[in-house]
Amino acid sequence: VQLVESGGGVVQPGGSLRLSCAASGFTASGFTFSRYGMTWYRRAPGKERELVARISNAGGSTYYADSVLGRFTVSRDNAKNTVYLQMNSLKPEDTAVYYCYAVGLVWGQGTQVTVSS
16 A cells, blocks of 8 residues: 655745545455544754644544644545545745645555745
């Protein structure tokens, strides 16, 4: 099983990015993507890993860190085995490597987000 993040990049403050996390190999390995809660974490240079957002297996329940509440939106498309993180009103302090995580199963490799003018 594998998670692959994409969509990171360099953006100016106030800008937006949409991260994607595509799952593969679940079915072949006997796992069902739609049974797993998914989370987004980030790690900024010199800081500890931070939970950013979480979405339940069916997408009906979400959680956001206070630092991103109202700016970020997590969603998922179980038919596409993909989870998304829409990031708006980005700030320099959002600069970090963003990781997705299938709870209890597998981590992605991360995608860099840099917010800078």
